[in-house]
Amino acid sequence: MVKVEVELELQDRPGQLVGVLESIARFGGNITSVYHHRERKRGEAVPVSISFDVAETRTARMIVSTLRKLGFTVVRAGIERKAFDATIILVGHVFATNITDTIERIMSTKAVVNKVNARIKSLQEVSSVKFTIQANSRQVLERAINTTKTICQEKDLRLIRSL
Amino acid sequence: MRIAIVGFGTVGKSLLQVLSRKRDYLREKLGFNFKVVAVFKRDGAFIDAQGLDVGSLAFISDYKRHPKWKTDVKADDAIEELDCDLIVEATPTKIETGEPGLTHIKKALESGKDVVTANKGPLVMAFHEISDLAIKRNRLLRYEAAVLGAVPDAGLVRETLQGNEITYLRGILNGTTNYILTRMTFEGTSFEIALKEAQQMGIAEVDPSYDVEGIDAACKLVILANSLMGDHVKLSDVKREGISHITPEAIELASIDGFLIKHVASIEEGQLEVAPRLVEKSSPLAVGGTLNVLSFGTDLAGEITLIGRGAGGIETASAILGDIINVAKIRGYTKTIS
Numbered sequence: 001m002v003k004v005e006v007e008l009e010l011q012d013r014p015g016q017l018v019g020v021l022e023s024i025a026r027f028g029g030n031i032t033s034v035y036h037h038r039e040r041k042r043g044e045a046v047p048v049s050i051s052f053d054v055a056e057t058r059t060a061r062m063i064v065s066t067l068r069k070l071g072f073t074v075v076r077a078g079i080e081r082k083a084f085d086a087t088i089i090l091v092g093h094v095f096a097t098n099i100t101d102t103i104e105r106i107m108s109t110k111a112v113v114n115k116v117n118a119r120i121k122s123l124q125e126v127s128s129v130k131f132t133i134q135a136n137s138r139q140v141l142e143r144a145i146n147t148t149k150t151i152c153q154e155k156d157l158r159l160i161r162s163l
Numbered sequence: 164m165r166i167a168i169v170g171f172g173t174v175g176k177s178l179l180q181v182l183s184r185k186r187d188y189l190r191e192k193l194g195f196n197f198k199v200v201a202v203f204k205r206d207g208a209f210i211d212a213q214g215l216d217v218g219s220l221a222f223i224s225d226y227k228r229h230p231k232w233k234t235d236v237k238a239d240d241a242i243e244e245l246d247c248d249l250i251v252e253a254t255p256t257k258i259e260t261g262e263p264g265l266t267h268i269k270k271a272l273e274s275g276k277d278v279v280t281a282n283k284g285p286l287v288m289a290f291h292e293i294s295d296l297a298i299k300r301n302r303l304l305r306y307e308a309a310v311l312g313a314v315p316d317a318g319l320v321r322e323t324l325q326g327n328e329i330t331y332l333r334g335i336l337n338g339t340t341n342y343i344l345t346r347m348t349f350e351g352t353s354f355e356i357a358l359k360e361a362q363q364m365g366i367a368e369v370d371p372s373y374d375v376e377g378i379d380a381a382c383k384l385v386i387l388a389n390s391l392m393g394d395h396v397k398l399s400d401v402k403r404e405g406i407s408h409i410t411p412e413a414i415e416l417a418s419i420d421g422f423l424i425k426h427v428a429s430i431e432e433g434q435l436e437v438a439p440r441l442v443e444k445s446s447p448l449a450v451g452g453t454l455n456v457l458s459f460g461t462d463l464a465g466e467i468t469l470i471g472r473g474a475g476g477i478e479t480a481s482a483i484l485g486d487i488i489n490v491a492k493i494r495g496y497t498k499t500i501s
Contacts, residue, residue: 128410130416163429163440163446
């Protein structure tokens with residue numbers, strides 16, 4: 001799955017947007033949002049941001065070039081592979097064993113720890129900490145999980161990972 | 164068909180009950196008649212070549228006064244000479260050696276008897292040895308009851324899904340840990356309290372380590388790998404982690420993102436593992452209480468999920484009965500049914 005965001009300049013007259021949306025839909029794109037930046041309107045040109053999901057990067061590129069061929073002004077096209085993510089919970093002395101180091105080492109695999117959520121009773125007792133990890137490929141995600149396993153062994157933490 | 168039962172515990176007694184209850188039904192529906200010619204206990208056996216009264220035996224209190232009781236007759240010594248067609252192995256499981264069940268099964272197969280086992284030990288220790296022996300002696304070996312009790316995993320794969328290859332497998336194979344985690348999830352209690360409650364209800368043993376450390380689930384995983392997936396693995400190949408460190412806080416954190424913490428046994432890309440995992444609440448694995456679940460991928464049929472009772476005397480006896488009937492059909496003890 002690929003996430004695409006395109007910004008176009010459309011003429012402020014009926015039928016313009018429909019033409020764009022039809023082109024996206026014809027390639028199997030699933031439109032998730034359409035936004036008119038009317039505050040940035042210059043003359044008859046209105047900037048419009050459209051987000052959609054499509055199966056492959058190749059299809060995303062085809063859609064963008066088709067829009068250009070049809071005469072639409074594509075100001076910007078962002079194609080982003082949708083992230084592979086995993087949720088993990090660490091149980092143990094997660095803070096006392098340097099949580100910053102834990103996060104840095106997970107992030108050194110090029111994965112991103114983008115959410116941390118913790119339950120702490122007291123500093124003497126074990127804490128439970130949830131990490132959401134994102135990566136742009138399955139391999140990177142696996143590497144991040146393997147790194148986490150190593151860290152958990154070193155720091156005597158218990159790892160609970162999503163299936 | 165002449166049947167001998169080795170083991171007179173919960174499973175053995177439940178089987179006697181079920182056989183008594185189903186006798187007329189089996190005769191009328193399948194034309195299947197059977198006699199139980201021997202029931203072995205640790206310190207002796209009930210033996211009657213004419214067939215024991217299974218109904219009364221199931222609820223016997225003073226077994227040594229039973230007219231057919233013979234003290235000191237050991238299954239070990241008697242199996243080979245015994246005049247019977249099928250042996251049911253239902254002695255307690257010893258994981259370290261697989262004994263005494265392993266010897267019982269080998270002697271039964273060697274002396275030309277078909278075998279139905281509810282005992283995990285021999286299968287964990289020597290699955291390929293005894294299944295090869297059965298093939299060599301042209302005997303049948305069935306073990307539906309040994310893994311997941313009443314859940315029909317072995318038969319389903321052997322019969323209905325034949326032609327499929329199993330590509331991965333995940334499941335909750337132990338009812339005790341599933342019960343404990345379910346209580347922790349819905350009551351917010353600690354592991355210790357949930358365990359105590361399970362012990363009071365008779366769901367967990369006084370020494371719960373066999374269940375909560377994942378040994379039981381690992382044994383079942385080894386049997387599933389060897390029997391359903393054709394692997395050659397042993398208990399030490401399973402990476403195993405228990406549930407005693409799971410906190411109510413971890414369960415609550417999981418819940419915020421729509422996850423449950425479950426003790427999952429899995430075989431994926433050659434890796435065997437039993438560990439607490441985050442399972443989406445909408446997953447087919449998200450079953451509660453003492454239920455067991457097994458989900459596996461196949462190359463043709465896609466993913467298949469089975470849910471049911473993995474333990475319990477009558478449930479286990481149901482699986483044994485199914486195996487007995489399966490053997491009876493193959494051996495021609497039933498009338499022909501289309």
